[in-house]
Amino acid sequence: MAVQPEGTPCWADAMFSDLEGAKSFYGDVLGWTFAEASAEYGNYTQAYANGKAAAAVVPPMPGQEGQSQWCLYIAAEDAAATAARIRDNGGEVLMEPMQVADFGSMCLARDPGGVVFGVWQAGTHEGFEVMAEPGAYTWAEVFTREPEKSDAFFPAVFSYRQRDMEHDEMDFRVYDLGERSVLGRMKMTGEFPPEMPPYINVYFAVDDCDEAVAKAAKLGGVLRFGPMTTPFGRFASLSDPQGANFSVIDTTTTEGDMPKLTDVS
DSSP states (O other), X not given: OOOOOTTSEEEEEEEOSSHHHHHHHHHHHXXXXXXXXXXXXXXXXXXXXXXXXXXXXXXXXXXXXXXXOEXXXXXXXXXXXXXXHXXXXXXXXXXXXXXXXXXEEEEEEEOTTSOEEEEEEESSOOSOSXXXXXXXXXXXXXXXXXXXXXXXXXXXXXXXXXXEEOOSSOOEEEEEETXXXXXXXXXXXXXXXXXXXXXXXXXXXXSOHHHHHHHHHHTTOEEEEEEXXXXXXXXXXXXXXXXXXXXXXXXXOOOSOOOOEEEOO
């Protein structure tokens, strides 16, 4: 796939203390295969969906051990300039922009509400080689308890247009690049445990949502929500055995009409 326009989710990875356990779990649940670990880059290990780069897993660096979590990277034309906009709009740069050989440049940041994300300026590594196919990244949503902070921050940094979903039971907004919806934003309600930090929830496509949930449960994963059929597909939210949250979705199984989205002035 070509380099994605600035503001587009373009890559995802996660740190796991038990790297082999993570490979076994996601290999079974999502059908991933894995490259050899790159010792030169901290045993960073690329995952493939049907032979195409879909994500990566990596052991934590010394001193960074903790609960695993998926990190979504957002494409940038200039990582340093994006880092400056992050600071200018109340965010925090957790890792300064750094060059990763000829693969590209990255930084890690946190929005004013505590949501951690990555920024990727592509070099030879352009990001996802496949999307919206079984095993591949499909969608992501910012889960935050302070939606007004995310709604001010992300569109300011990445020039998103914003639209609200008309729904009586949840506060949900969509961030668009031009006419293309690239990211959702969900307000975390009291149903979320208070100790759960805000995060970006990454969706991976599967052929059969219920089958993926059953495989995950058998391997020690925890079902958090669903399975539920929506106009966007049948999906479920899970935690893997090491605590990383993610969702699976079968976009071919749908139910109901698409919700109305209203531009935010």
